[in-house]
Amino acid sequence: MSCGAIPRSEWYSLSVVADAAQRKLDKLPASPGVYVFHGGDGKALYVGKARSLRSRVRSYFQPGSSDLRAFVSRLERELTDIETFVTHTDKEAALLENQLIKAHQPKYNVKLRDDKEFLSLRLDTKRPWPRLEVVRRPKPDGAQYFGPYHSATAARQTLRLVNRYFQLRTCTDTEFRLRTRPCLQYQIKRCPAPCVLEVDEEEYRAQTANVARFLDGRHDELVRDLDDRMDRASGDLEYERAAVYRDQMRAVERAREEQRVAGVQKSDQDVIGFHRQGDQVEVAVLSMRGGRLFGVRTLPLRRVAVPNDEMLGAFLRQHYAERPSMPDEILVPVTIEMSEALEELLSDNRKRRVQIVRPKRGAKAKLLDLARENAEHAFHEKERAREDVEARLRELQEQLRLSVLPRRIECVDISHTGGEETVAVFVALQDGVPAKERYRSFRVKRAGGGDDYAAMYEVLVRRLRRGKNEEKGWELPDLLVVDGGKGQLGVAVRAREDIGGSDLEVASVAKPRVTATGEEEGDRVFRPGQKNAIPVRANSALSLLLLARDETHRASNALRKKVGRKRRLRSELDGVPGVGPKTRGKLLRNLGSLREVLAATEDQLIEAGATKKQAHAIKTALGDQAPPPPDTQTAEETAIENAFQPD
Numbered sequence: 001m002s003c004g005a006i007p008r009s010e011w012y013s014l015s016v017v018a019d020a021a022q023r024k025l026d027k028l029p030a031s032p033g034v035y036v037f038h039g040g041d042g043k044a045l046y047v048g049k050a051r052s053l054r055s056r057v058r059s060y061f062q063p064g065s066s067d068l069r070a071f072v073s074r075l076e077r078e079l080t081d082i083e084t085f086v087t088h089t090d091k092e093a094a095l096l097e098n099q100l101i102k103a104h105q106p107k108y109n110v111k112l113r114d115d116k117e118f119l120s121l122r123l124d125t126k127r128p129w130p131r132l133e134v135v136r137r138p139k140p141d142g143a144q145y146f147g148p149y150h151s152a153t154a155a156r157q158t159l160r161l162v163n164r165y166f167q168l169r170t171c172t173d174t175e176f177r178l179r180t181r182p183c184l185q186y187q188i189k190r191c192p193a194p195c196v197l198e199v200d201e202e203e204y205r206a207q208t209a210n211v212a213r214f215l216d217g218r219h220d221e222l223v224r225d226l227d228d229r230m231d232r233a234s235g236d237l238e239y240e241r242a243a244v245y246r247d248q249m250r251a252v253e254r255a256r257e258e259q260r261v262a263g264v265q266k267s268d269q270d271v272i273g274f275h276r277q278g279d280q281v282e283v284a285v286l287s288m289r290g291g292r293l294f295g296v297r298t299l300p301l302r303r304v305a306v307p308n309d310e311m312l313g314a315f316l317r318q319h320y321a322e323r324p325s326m327p328d329e330i331l332v333p334v335t336i337e338m339s340e341a342l343e344e345l346l347s348d349n350r351k352r353r354v355q356i357v358r359p360k361r362g363a364k365a366k367l368l369d370l371a372r373e374n375a376e377h378a379f380h381e382k383e384r385a386r387e388d389v390e391a392r393l394r395e396l397q398e399q400l401r402l403s404v405l406p407r408r409i410e411c412v413d414i415s416h417t418g419g420e421e422t423v424a425v426f427v428a429l430q431d432g433v434p435a436k437e438r439y440r441s442f443r444v445k446r447a448g449g450g451d452d453y454a455a456m457y458e459v460l461v462r463r464l465r466r467g468k469n470e471e472k473g474w475e476l477p478d479l480l481v482v483d484g485g486k487g488q489l490g491v492a493v494r495a496r497e498d499i500g501g502s503d504l505e506v507a508s509v510a511k512p513r514v515t516a517t518g519e520e521e522g523d524r525v526f527r528p529g530q531k532n533a534i535p536v537r538a539n540s541a542l543s544l545l546l547l548a549r550d551e552t553h554r555a556s557n558a559l560r561k562k563v564g565r566k567r568r569l570r571s572e573l574d575g576v577p578g579v580g581p582k583t584r585g586k587l588l589r590n591l592g593s594l595r596e597v598l599a600a601t602e603d604q605l606i607e608a609g610a611t612k613k614q615a616h617a618i619k620t621a622l623g624d625q626a627p628p629p630p631d632t633q634t635a636e637e638t639a640i641e642n643a644f645q646p647d
Helices: 020-027 053-059 068-078 090-104 151-167 171-176 200-216 219-235 237-255 308-319 338-352 363-400 451-470 486-498 545-572 580-593 594-597 602-607 612-622 635-642
Strands: 002-003 033-039 044-050 079-086 119-123 132-135 146-150 269-277 280-289 291-301 327-331 356-357 408-417 420-430 440-443 477-483 505-510 522-525
Touching: 020 408, 033 053, 033 090, 044 053, 053 079, 068 079, 079 269, 090 308, 090 505, 119 151, 119 200, 151 200, 171 363, 171 602, 200 219, 219 237, 269 308, 269 363, 280 308, 280 363, 280 505, 291 308, 291 363, 308 338, 308 363, 327 363, 338 356, 363 545, 420 451, 420 545, 440 451, 451 486, 477 486, 477 522, 477 545, 486 505, 505 545, 580 594, 580 602, 602 612
Parallel strands: 269 327, 327 356, 408 477, 477 505
Antiparallel strands: 002 079, 033 044, 033 079, 119 132, 119 146, 269 280, 280 291, 408 420, 420 440, 505 522
């Protein structure tokens, strides 16, 4: 491949682009390649591929062009330069286009929503004693990936089903290495405990293969194998093992019964359908495995300025990029330009032929209709959900008499342990949904001794000042909520005035209480300038504030526990000679708590990051101490605390 460095030449009699781009147009080669339109700030506007760069790029600027894509009309005022890359083949052009889109994130290309919002299941059969685990982003590491699943619930339900019936280990690699006795999973017969017991590795590998077939939808093949194994186990009078195979077959049959749609052939297919309204598109992917519907996934594409065929080609390149598992056939509703090159790319990824087919009649066309119906249904469901959120936000704006629609709401809570380890957490709701990328946390530096008002004022000033200074990621919300009553609201108002943000809307949410007269009061909202509180009724728009408050409570408590555990670990290890901050950090990360450090042997401490001398010093200084009771932290709290880095 080579970059098209095109010399100055005479330009069309057009004035639609800047001089830098005009000088390049006439000398474009008739070769296949990729072109990049750049804007005034140097950023990419659009990346495209072509069989002939000369014909394709010049077509954008022909008088009376029939190209109706929305961004084409904007080129006159936005385009400043054109960059071209010449390739030898259409396939190279398709590959390079995909790489450049990833690198430049162009303004007008189709953008597929990031897969980090979806979960996949990972099974690495090359490692000893493989385990099935949930991951956010598949990697080209040689492991098998299944999914992604349309919701975290679906992924974790599948994981629980596999763990229940196929009995692979569930512990992490670190836990596996450090364990000295079987865990609870072994006691309830959901793991053979290869960490400490002698386990038949061949049998474990067979179970691993069965898990892969189950998740891949090869149910007929799996049932035949399990039936053979059950018969052999019964013939050998191993009735307990035969019962295990029987339960596995029943689980597979139940999963198979839930798949109500039958395909037209036994090969693996993905069926693509979409529904479009203006620049809003919803794409549905039906996964057919072994002739049965294995799953349906819908993905939104927003601000799509390209025609349907180009949109679908971009979707396929991004959706199947670097995926180790791909179908034999992809059914599409429109003809895709340069589909042969795209087939080659996908076939190279899969190491086997992948076909892109546009059926016009018959059973395959009916599957396309089904995919389109799924896309249309998902589009309207999400549209209704957006309309419901809009209505609730407008109701909230009216009830609180806000000057702006509260699309982003932030809530703050202070948490401490007896006046020590005081922390604060800001939780954000975006359109009524928790936006964890906007969560912020603070360690209170000056206020102490359990003075909640002083702590609240300190963190509010620090947070609002960063927003006032327009620091990236710290933009001020539409509504700031504090946990508490009139006193906390007064602190928020004073902090707002001290940083000069008088236009920021604030409110406070008070918990239920029993008054001096014995009356019960529910949750109440206070606003500046209003004497009486606003009661929160069930299912009203004000319940969004309760959601923010409750989420803030969970997050701040999780952060306080995390800070407390780290402090306790440091306090116990500070006096051990030769053990510095780096070693303490390694022990905390790898062993998780002071309890595990005290319970660990010298070899386990060395495995977790200490030197032999440090491990001996720790056991000498702390070996006689009894481990503290285990933390009663939930998995949800662990996930929340891992999201925070206190400021």
